[in-house]
Amino acid sequence: MTEAVAGSVALLRTAVDRDWDGTPAAGPEWSCRTTAEHLAETLFAYAGRLAVRAADARVPFGITLDEGTGPADVLHVLETAGALLAAAAATAPADARAFHPHPHRSAGREGFAAMGITEVLAHTHDIATGLGLVHEPSAELCAYALTRIFPHVPPGPDPLSTLLWATGRGELPGRTRPAAWEWRNNLVLPAGRLRLHGLTPAAALDLATGGDGGFDWVASGPFQGTRDASRMLVTAYEAGAHRPEWGVFVLVRAEDGRAVGAIGFHGPPNGENRAEIGYDLAVDGRGRGYATEALRALSAWPPAREGGTRLLAMTEPDNTASQAVLIRAGYVLTRREEETGLLVYELPG
Template sequence: MRHMGGERVTEAVASCVALLRTAADRDWEAVKAGRLEWSCHKTAFHIAEDLIAYAGQLAGRAQDAYVPFEITLDDGTDNAGLLQVIETTGALFAATLRTTPREVRAFHPYPFRSANREGFAAMGIAEVLLHTHDIAEGLGLSYEPPAELPQFVLTTIFPHIRPGPGPEHWRTLLWATGRGELPGRPAVTEWRWRNNLVLPTNRLTLQGVTPAAATDLQTGGDGGFEWIDGGPFHGTREAAGMVVKAYEEGVHRPEWGLFVLVRREDGRAVGGIGFHGVPDEEGHTEVGYDLTDAARGHGYATEALRALTDHALAADEVRALIAAIHVDNAPSQDVATRAGYVRASVEEERTAYEDHDMERDLRLYVHRRRPTAAPGTPCDGPSTRTTGTMSDVRHIH
């Protein structure tokens, strides 16, 4: 999946300026921008502010807060001049995206306090498209951006939003941001986009896979990652397909999806790890992992599984993680054991086989959250119940 964030920003800015230039002779200060309280002039300037701010975050590698600067317009700047500012800040942002290495992440507050270049590109494009829509609505103009732009935004920073029917990405984005309606869906009054989650370990980063990257992986691409020889493994592609299916059904939750293992030393991907779905009503979810052939034997899978397990068990909704591993796959069993998983009881495995259709050549490994109790209160014994989703066991090692 070739990185095209800069090109997409350029295309978004061009569509914005081309439309607004047709109304440059009108009074933008006197007209509100659609449903916003801002005037069309203030909203147009806000587009430029966002573009340069995102460029600054990436170029400055900001890690803890927004870079403390802002831009201003010269006194007397007319609408034509303001459009030039949008074009210029867009060009600076696009250039920053093109020259920023893939592994760079910079501060953004929501929801995981950082974003990569694709995330910043999607946020910048969203600002351009949505606020151009607002201005157009205020001025009585018709606006519809190139179709691939709202699709890129939705599949990159709105992974929790089920796409509309067919190619209705623009209508879906307007609905998801409280600017329109979709048949059968309630009106949106509050919304946030979601950048991908990244979990650091000593030698790796576990990078959350967006629906855009998952679609590319599923169809034979690299997902935007630079893989070592032999990758990605077929299990990662299968897991990417699960992400795409969940996204299309509107049930994808990014923190319970797929992560790619990226080495810190060289930024190259070595494998995949993730969940088979959200935790069930009993607080159980299944994990799976794989490595490319060239990355095996270095402890990467164990390191990644420990990090993912610690992160998941810190969530209130999780009581236990489960790995279903083929009886002949001793290396994968060793990974689970080193990461703190224990072989399930005979009764638990029997329940998985008989009640949940787990394949007979799979063995069940479990990592339970340590029970907490008030001082002097005995802790409950280990659960003897297994996951309720074993009918769809697909281990990716």
């Protein structure tokens, strides 16, 4: 966040002697001045919402600039707003959530940071284009936003052009510019004593390469199955086949914010409209019913049950603990795979 705002302000300060009120920005039908004020107000709003964990609606406040405030002072306000959002994101707990309408009515600290960065990069592009400046943010900043709130956008030739395309501001070979666009914060599902946190491509990559994915794990976690599932998610994302609603979720205890395992789909429904679910728990999380609660919650999630989708899970014949989880969640044994010998359990329609 700090880097994005600093780069924006440094570039735009080279043109504070120009007529921002009379110069239209690219993109929205606003002047460069109005676009800069909108950007600052948006960052303030994000910081306020995240700081107080606003749960149900936007916090009803805004900013009003003094009469006669020029472009240089507007940029000072922008710096202030960016610093406040950076501080709110840095101090928020890992599982903190606050209101944002798109698409699941909440976002976490990384989501708000990524939204703020996207706002800065997109609107700086608008203002710079209007003023005839060249805006070249780092690839790392663009990738930060893409891998956290644009999981549905397949990677393009480079992060900047992909982000501009994803926000309706640029072209990509072979892709039609979206008529309407929005980012997608990760989904968090309540599941009894747990919350299921949808993995972003960024978190999945960290888990797949030995990190913690940004989660506070119990001592024995994450289990290898979580890392394997994360690697599958990254592969699907890089291939343009990842669908966030059919992704992987980390199981986080509501009581202490510790992650105890993961659950998720092996991908969207296949040609037979079947979707496979897999799950695992860290050793410290076993024997407490967490897997059953998570499986029930994910199995009841509307996208998993709409359109006649049939949910299934496979388990080793000697994995009686997993079989007990499936049975408690309402799944029934339907067959045994001839090639693998795995038992197939399905959730009745």
